[in-house]
Amino acid sequence: MIGKPDYTRLLILTVAVTGISMFHYFTPLHASYLHDIFQRLYYIPIILSALWFGLRGGLFCSVIVSIVYAPHILYQWGGDFSMETGKYLEILLFNIVGGLTGFLSQLEKERTAELKKTAEGLEISYSKLKAQSERIMAIEEQLRRAEKLSTMVELAAVLAHEVRNPLGSIRGTAEILRDDYPPDNPKHEFIDIQIRETERLNRVVSEFLQMVRPRPSDMQPCNVMEELETIATLLTNDARNHHVEIVLEPTGKQVPIMADSEKLRQAFLNIILNAxxxxxxxxxxxxxxxxxxxxxxxxxxxxxxxxxxxxxxxxLFVPFFTTKPDGTGLGLSITKKIIESHNGTIAIESLKGKGTTVIIRLPVSEKTKQ
Structure with a gap:
């Protein structure tokens, strides 16, 4: 398919060959110096055609020029070979120049195309290499951060452990001091606050230690429905205090799974307490x-x-993030970690004013299917 620029070039070549030929045919023979000039002008369209269209373009234009120029030699100049040898040789030279120029032009275009393709390949390779290098640098940075975070977590765990040790003593001492004052005494109320805050601090420290230093999982066949029934029973008083009913919908089919019952029970407990x-x-x-x-x-x-x-x-699963005034922000983080350690998933769906649904999916082991 010939594009618009090629049509323009063909038109230029056609006009050039036609114009030069007309000058030849309509110029008197005695003005031989003009015919010599016109004869040399034929090289312009031949070379242009070779440069634009390669070997075939150069040969095609030189053949057309030869066909158009030959009648002028034969009929206007008499066609005597001995007298017009130079003109016949000029026709041969037209074709040599057209073929050679076209060949070199085509060779140069092919080399240029190869170099362009190579350059594009190098650019793509460079882009990939740059992207890989950036990824490697990002991974290295993440590893450095992870190493620092691991060190900080370990240090925090040691500090938390050291903080938890005296909490029991502080609470015990506070309870003894509280007994020395009647309930209507302001000091009794202050000591109550101290005990509650000590309990809250102990809970935060315990949950933090549980998150950063979880015990190894003991995977055994586990009946999820039975675990949920146990939790519902344990939370009966909490539900009564909140004037809320726990409804455990019956299921026709019970499939045991491989799980650490104690950890799974804790995960369910955290979610149901939040609910x-x-x-x-x-x-x-x-x-x-x-x-x-x-x-x-x-x-x-x-x-x-x-x-x-x-x-x-x-x-919601970010450690220490909480929307409750007295929350630790660790319950859902621990829950997510427990569920993921069982190769499960946890998701939360919620609409403002319409409640919240927590969806947990746990894989069914092939062992429990048998």
Whole structure:
């Protein structure tokens, strides 16, 4: 397919060859010096055609010029070979120049195309190498940060352990001092605050240590429904205090999974406690287990509380992030870590004013299917 620039070049060559030929045919023979000039002018379209269209272009134009110029020699100059040898040799030279120039032009174009292709390949390779280098640098930076973070976490764990040791003594001493004052004494109230804050600090330290130094998992066949029933029983008083009912929906099929029962129980406990605290008085917290999938087990825990702001959903599993005044911000972080250690997933769906649903999926082991 010929593009617009090629049509323009063909038009230029056609006009040039036609114009030079007309000068030849309409110029008197006695003006031989003009014919010599016109004869040399033929090289312009021949060379241009060779440069623009390569070997075939150069040969095609030189052949056309030869065909157009030959009648002028034969009929206007008499065609005597001995007299017009120079003109016949000029026709031969037209074709030699056209072929040679076209060959060199085509060779140069091919080399240019190869070099361009090589340059593009080098540019792509450079881009890939640069991207890989940036990724390596990013990974190295992450490793350095991870190493620093690991050191800081280990140091924090040591400090937390050292802090927890005297907390029991402080609490015991405070309880003894509280007994020395009647309940209506202001000092009794101050000591109560001290005891509550000591308990809260001990809870934060314990959860932090549990997160950074989890004990090894003891994977055994575990009946999720039985674990949830146990938790529902344990939380009966909490539910009554919040005026909330825990509804454990029955499931027809029970599939045991391979899990650390104690850790899994703690994960469920954290989620259900959060649901109880979020649910309004007179409502319920529903727990449903779906065992219809042969690959995974689904546990859905729903409360009809106020819901969670959309901006906070992505931050719920971040350590120490909490929306509760007395929360530690570690419960969901620990829960997520426990679920992921069981090769499971946890997700939270929430709409403002319409409650929150926590969805846990745990894989069903081949051992428990048998």
């Amino acid at each position: 109880l605290q979020a649910a309004p008085a007179g409502s319920s917290v529903s727990i449903a287990v779906d065992a219809s999938d042969s690959v995974s087990l689904s546990i859905r825990i729903h409360d009809s509380g106020p819901g969670i702001d959309l901006g906070n959903l992505d931050r």
